Structure formats: C-alpha cells, structure tokens
Amino acid sequence: MKLWSGVLSPFSAKVRVALAEKGLEVEILEVPWSRKTRWGPKPPEFLAVSPLGQVPVLIDGDLTLYDSTVINEYLEDRSPSPALLPSDATERARARQLEDRADDAIDRYVTVLVQEVFLKPDEADRDSETLANAVASLRKLYTHLELELAGREYLAGGFGLADIACFMALGFAATLGVAPAEDQPRVTAWFERVRSRPTVATEFEGMTKAAATA
C-alpha cells in the first residue's frame, strides 16, 4: 500500500495511526507543507490520484481512496483485526458519530487555532475575537467529551477510530494552548491514555517536531 499524506495533517495522522495499529506495511509519500507555500507545490503524481487535491489518499493495488474516514473504514473491512470499531451496532454508531465530530466541529476550531496562533507567532497580528470564539468552542467540545466519557476509558468500546480522530485534532489544539481543563478529570485521563499509546505517541511526536521546524 501507498499513502499520500502530510506530516502536519490530522486527517493523514488518523490513517497513519490506523495502519500502524493494524500492523500494515505502507509506503508514505509526503505532500510538502511549509509556512511560506502551505500545501504546495503539490507533486503532479499526487494530483493525478487525488480528485480534491487533499491528503490523505490511499493506494492499495487497483484501489485509490481519498478521505480519512472512508480510508479507515476500508482498512477496518480489509484487515478487521485488531478491530478499531466496536462490533455492537450501538457502540459502532457512537464511534462513527464521535469521529464525525472530530472531523467536522473540532477540526473547524482547530483550523482557526492553526490560522491565528500557529501561523501568526506575533500576537499583535491575531484576530482576537475569532480566536476567542474558537477557544470557547473548543472548551465546550471538551466539556461534551467529559460527559461522553462517564464510565468509559475510551470514547466508544475499546480504543478505536473515534479516539484516534478526536485525539489527533485535540492533541494539536493542546500544543497551541487549548488542552483539557484541570476540572475535566475524565477527558484529561483519556487524553493521556490515548497519547501514551505507542502508535499515537510516535505520530504525535512526529507532528510536534514537524510543527516546531515548519
């Protein structure tokens, strides 16, 4: 298998962690990112297989797939063990819902942090109202996760796709100053539990290093 991905892309990170959890061999093809040129120039070989020009894209034999959620569902069907989705229909639906929350609502506000904090090291350049709204929204999302985690170690069944998606987005938010709050013990414990998992720790370390040198 081959994966077109970006080291600072949380969507790519979701797939890299799923591949590592399943012990699947993959050749990583990097689409470069820099502060100056952002996602560019995109290699023509990547654009030839990516209809939206976005990472990640997985190539497995004759199959070419884009979108991290679709790719991870494919990996789950192709290589079911170890499972990253619960077998129970209710928990499976919950896992998908929480993964969608990561890809949609959480990513929306993490993107604002990237634009206003990561890309604007000088605080004077930042749009303080936009940033404050994003921080408040992320805090609300942490509060929701605190409730979701009542009586649970992971978001849906055992460790799986929902944890990977939520952590890869929120882990990046934490490096930009928006970590779980001290009065959120369940989400704080979950955050550490997921971060210390070897596949996630390797990925998170790679992202953090790349962010520091980008």
Ligand SMILES: N[C@@H](CCC(=O)N[C@@H](CS)C(=O)NCC(=O)O)C(=O)O
């Ligand atoms: N829904 C897609 C989103 C993918 C996405 O937004 N990728 C970003 C990087 S995180 C990208 O490739 N951006 C480059 C561009 O849009 O030009 C997924 O889950 O894979």
